[in-house]
Amino acid sequence: MHCGKTTGRRAMRKLLTGTALVLAASGVQAGEIKLGMTTWVGYGEIFLAKELGYFEEGGLTVDPQIIEEASLTMAGVASGELQGTAATIDEIMKYRSDEMCFKAVYALDDSHGGDGILAPADVGSIADLKGKEVGMNEGSVSQFWFNILLKEAGMTEKDVQIVNMTADDAAAAFMAGQIPVAVTWEPHLTLAKEQKVGKVLVSSDQTPGLIVDVIALRCDTIQNQPEDVKALVAGLVKAHEYLLANQEKAYEIMAKGVGGWLSDPKDFAASAAGVQFYGAERNAAFFAGGAEGEAGKLVALGGEIWGGLGKLHMDVKYEDLVDTSFLAQ
Structure with a gap:
């Protein structure tokens, strides 16, 4: 990507x-x-x-x-x-x-939906991620975008547990139930929807530009x-x-x-x-x-x-x- x-x-x-x-x-x-x-x-x-x-x-x-x-x-x-x-x-x-x-x-x-956050079905907002492990590629646009979302929710990375991995690996770990949250991109967002694993909590179509x-x-x-x-x-x-x-x-x-x-x-x-x-x-x-x-x-x-x-x-x-x-x- x-x-x-x-x-x-x-x-x-x-x-x-x-x-x-x-x-x-x-x-x-x-x-x-x-x-x-x-x-x-x-x-x-x-x-x-x-x-x-x-x-x-x-x-x-x-x-x-x-x-x-x-x-x-x-x-x-x-x-x-x-x-x-x-x-x-x-x-x-x-x-x-x-x-x-x-x-x-x-x-x-x-990106208008090409990037997103996969999370458990019962998670309703970014605020609900507090204390959870988040698989994410540190130093990439995923970290940049996620930090913007955290800021809007009045949070920082200290409020979650960042696990550094590629976006592909994060998605795979999420699908396998090895990590509760993943910041990733397509085609993983669509695959998660099709296989009904968790949900897309936020996607980039909600944050244009x-x-x-x-x-x-x-x-x-x-x-x-x-x-x-x-x-x-x-x-x-x-x-x-x-x-x-x-x-x-x-x-x-x-x-x-x-x-x-x-x-x-x-x-x-x-x-x-x-x-x-x-x-x-x-x-x-x-x-x-x-x-x-x-x-x-x-x-x-x-x-x-x-x-x-x-x-x-x-x-x-x-x-x-x-x-x-x-x-x-």
Whole structure:
């Protein structure tokens, strides 16, 4: 999924060692952008634009690479092997530093039901989770989202017992009765419903605009390859328009491109129902208002949550993380 797996602070510090020198000699090649990403339905339009030749129309070759480990993707961005990543806003905030510069140039989607919390049938609210074990991937968007829900309920992680595991493992443990609560994502939410195991206590369709995926590119790529970035954004916008007009065919192409557990167009379509794909209009609205707008408030929230958990390398401001100049072209 979009979240991927995460590593600890020690691994992160190792990842960032010497990044400044690497960035200075990244060997970026004009006319090509390589992007790392996990297997997630929201990234389908990247593959759609590539397959339909929309990037090539702007003289750009885009190479999307599926890398299920988020830290490995960011290591590739740091080394210059990748020019960017598709990931959630809160995810990239944890890697941003003075030495490792990258910015979001386009918003792809947000989760509208694709993420959720599995809990016993008799649990009625987040407040009822107090004292319970919660299986969750620490450092991922699951932790970010769960902390927002805890905050709204007047709680913190100290009110529950966090058990660190991947979202897939958390779902499996929940289904097997080994853990009472799991923060996970599709297809596990649907499987739990079908097998009538517990219930989905909260899903992301109740919290729109909190789990937002973006394309983030290295700052030197943005500076040295502006025409390529322009072609990237234009291709994604055109792919979204194609999706709106040709959904069934688009899903076939996107499923083949994304692959993995989403390789069947029917599975892709079912998962796509849990996201909102962004186009030019939604990007304009999302980034409107800068630091005071929707995107800016999400960055501020990310700073509050991740900063409070000691996961940030710098005080990340909106202007440190976002470049909207290519959306206006």
